[in-house]
Amino acid sequence: MWGLVSTSKRITSIKTVLLRQSHRYMCQSEDSIRRFISENTEIVGQQSLTPEFRLRLFTPSCKFWTQRPELWPYSDPYWAIYWPGGQALSRFLLDNPVVCRGRTVLDLGSGNGASAIAAALSGASHVVANDIDSVAAIATHMNSELNGLQPPVCLTANMIGSQLAAFDLILLGDMFYDESLATSLHSWLDHCIKSHGTEVLIGDPGRAQFEEHNIRRLLRPLAQFELPESVREENYGLTHSCVWRYTPEL
Numbered sequence: 001m002w003g004l005v006s007t008s009k010r011i012t013s014i015k016t017v018l019l020r021q022s023h024r025y026m027c028q029s030e031d032s033i034r035r036f037i038s039e040n041t042e043i044v045g046q047q048s049l050t051p052e053f054r055l056r057l058f059t060p061s062c063k064f065w066t067q068r069p070e071l072w073p074y075s076d077p078y079w080a081i082y083w084p085g086g087q088a089l090s091r092f093l094l095d096n097p098v099v100c101r102g103r104t105v106l107d108l109g110s111g112n113g114a115s116a117i118a119a120a121l122s123g124a125s126h127v128v129a130n131d132i133d134s135v136a137a138i139a140t141h142m143n144s145e146l147n148g149l150q151p152p153v154c155l156t157a158n159m160i161g162s163q164l165a166a167f168d169l170i171l172l173g174d175m176f177y178d179e180s181l182a183t184s185l186h187s188w189l190d191h192c193i194k195s196h197g198t199e200v201l202i203g204d205p206g207r208a209q210f211e212e213h214n215i216r217r218l219l220r221p222l223a224q225f226e227l228p229e230s231v232r233e234e235n236y237g238l239t240h241s242c243v244w245r246y247t248p249e250l
Contacts, residue, residue, distance in 0.1 A: 033138050036073075040064055041080060043146065047230045049087040049241075052094055053121065053147045055112050056139060057082055079111040079136035081234070086111065086173030088225045088241035089203030090118035093171075095223075097122035099201070103168035106130060107152070108159065108175065113140030115171045115203075116152045120144070127152040128167070130159050160188050166196040173203040176210035186215045190248045200246035205238045219244035 040062055045054035058065055058080040064072060093100055093115065101123035107116040110129035113136075119127050129140050129152045137154035144151040161184060170192060176182045192198045202219065204210045205227070223243045232239055 030138055033074075033135055034142060037135075037139055037142060044082070047228060048082050049091040049225055049228065049231075050094060050114065050118065053114075053117050053143075055082055055114060055143050056080075056146065057112070074135045075133045077135070079113075079131070079133060079139045082112065082114060082231075083174040084205040084227055084231055084235055084238055084241040085175075085203035086114050087203070087227070087231065088205070088223070088243050089171055089173040089201060090114045091225055092201070092203070092223050092243040093118040093122045099199075100124040100169065104128075104166075105169045105171065106159075106164075106167040107171045107173075109172060110140055110154075111136055111173075113143050113152070113154075115173050116140060117144060117147055117149060119169075119171065120149050120152065121147075124169075128155060129153070130155045130157075132156055132158050160184050164192055164196075167192075167198055170198055170200045171203075172200070174205075176202070176204055176213065176215075177207060179209050179213065182209055182213045182215060186213070189246055193246070193248055202244045202246060203241060204244070205235065205241040215246070218246060218248050220247050 037056060041056040042059045042061055043054050044057045044059060045051055058077070099122065100119045102125050104126045105119040105124045105128070107113070107119065107127065107129045110116055110131045113129050116127050116129040129137070131137060134156045137156055140154055141151040170189065172185070175185060189200050193200060210216065221242060222245055225241050227239060227241055
């Protein structure tokens with residue numbers, strides 16, 4: 001299993017070290033971050049639910065897969081993993097392009113930009129990718145370019161709880177990994193739907209924080225996908241990932 005984000009202990013270690021490294025991170029140029037991403041990821045396409053496009057990801061061949069986490073110079077590299085909820089959500093969009101066609105789309109917690117890419121390939125009129133990690137924004141640009149697409153607008157401010165402009169569709173893949181975050185999302189998404197009529201789609205492989213949260217009763221299942229064997233191994237044996245439509249009580 002990849003060494004950087006496999007356990008909470010390792011992640012805590014990264015965060016401690018990052019307090020000392022943040023000044024160096026902020027001074028680095030986009031070009032240097034692009035070089036770092038290119039040198040420390042591999043282009044992957046066939047081992048996921050979405051072989052239609054490729055992403056730069058961590059693989060067992062990358063040195064940081066097993067490297068000591070304190071050597072990683074940036075924020076936790078969640079963008080370097082193609083998480084199962086995001087895979088299911090992206091697969092659903094590619095299978096059902098009418099969901100995105102001609103619509104404005106926000107990919108919240110966009111990570112490597114996979115769902116934003118799927119939305120663009122499905123004919124979205126405008127796509128915004130939002131992730132609080134600026135390295136993830138650069139990775140999203142690189143992954144879009146890798147697939148011959150114009151990169152989406154990438155925003156790094158935390159949009160959860162903000163007064164959001166009207167979007168036709170909000171996408172969330174693997175965002176319900178923390179109970180407090182799930183609660184914040186619940187309230188904010190409810191507001192977006194009631195204020196703008198926004199459609200909200202959620203991809204999740206059935207993690208406990210998702211299944212046990214009150215939001216679960218407000219979701220309608222749309223699709224279920226069997227995960228490839230390699231994805232199962234990387235995610236502690238999870239076998240399926242689902243896509244849900246959020247339908248709050250109006």
